[in-house]
Amino acid sequence: EVQLVESGxxxxxxxxxxxxxxxxxxxxxxxxxxxxxxxxxxKGLEWVAKIxxxxxxxxxxxxxxxxxxxxxxxxxxxxxxxxxxxxAEDTAVYYCARLPDFYGSGRGYFDYWGQGTLVTVSS
Amino acid sequence: xxxxxxxxxxLSASVGDRVTIACRASQSTNNYLNWYQQRPGxxxxxxxxxxxxxxxxxxxxxxxSGSGTDFTLTISSLQPEDxxxxxxxxxxxxxFTFGPGTKVDIK
Numbered sequence: 001e002v003q004l005v006e007s008g009x010x011x012x013x014x015x016x017x018x019x020x021x022x023x024x025x026x027x028x029x030x031x032x033x034x035x036x037x038x039x040x041x042x043k044g045l046e047w048v049a050k051i052x053x054x055x056x057x058x059x060x061x062x063x064x065x066x067x068x069x070x071x072x073x074x075x076x077x078x079x080x081x082x083x084x085x086x087x088a089e090d091t092a093v094y095y096c097a098r099l100p101d102f103y104g105s106g107r108g109y110f111d112y113w114g115q116g117t118l119v120t121v122s123s
Numbered sequence: 124x125x126x127x128x129x130x131x132x133x134l135s136a137s138v139g140d141r142v143t144i145a146c147r148a149s150q151s152t153n154n155y156l157n158w159y160q161q162r163p164g165x166x167x168x169x170x171x172x173x174x175x176x177x178x179x180x181x182x183x184x185x186x187x188s189g190s191g192t193d194f195t196l197t198i199s200s201l202q203p204e205d206x207x208x209x210x211x212x213x214x215x216x217x218x219f220t221f222g223p224g225t226k227v228d229i230k
């Protein structure tokens with residue numbers, strides 16, 4: 001059974017840092033692009049970042065560039081999101097999601113999502 | 124960036140109704156267009172990928188159509204468990220943008 005389990009969320013002050021983790025199981029983690037998607041309270045979904053299977057390509061939404069870093073450890077079947085210089089507008093539930101990459105294009109769909117972890121940025 | 128819009132933003136419907144939700148992209152997505160359902164407090168769930176392909180395990184009352192920039196999600200006969208928020212998403216170019224969502228609630 002495919003499982004994605006996020007952890008690491010919590011309350012942090014503006015300007016602070018947090019590291020989110022996503023533990024994957026039930027599939028060959030190294031075969032998939034992995035993504036982070038967030039959802040502010042009562043708002044819609046926002047794509048945040050993605051990382052290629054081997055970690056050589058990483059992309060971010062403009063609002064987090066220079067502050068967030070996505071990474072992965074295929075040996076540990078884990079995805080990470082290091083979040084620095086956090087702002088109130090980063091408050092959201094953060095989901096990890098996998099994207100099957102049948103044709104090597106990095107395009108496709110999110111077929112499995114984690115349950116999410118809540119990050120609250122507040123003083 | 125490709126901007127996604129959805130209409131309506133919300134709708135009220137009854138069990139058994141046929142429901143249609145529209146999604147428009149600011150430029151072609153080359154049919155890399157997906158639909159997700161999200162119930163309150165839960166993660167999104169993939170319904171349709173590639174504009175018209177039904178994800179495994181999703182009831183056949185859900186269908187997707189469209190191409191280029193204009194797409195539609197149809198629920199042929201609304202069931203109680205379908206009251207939720209629906210999002211379209213393009214995965215053609217980075218950033219992978221979502222529509223603002225359409226909330227379907229009970230009339």
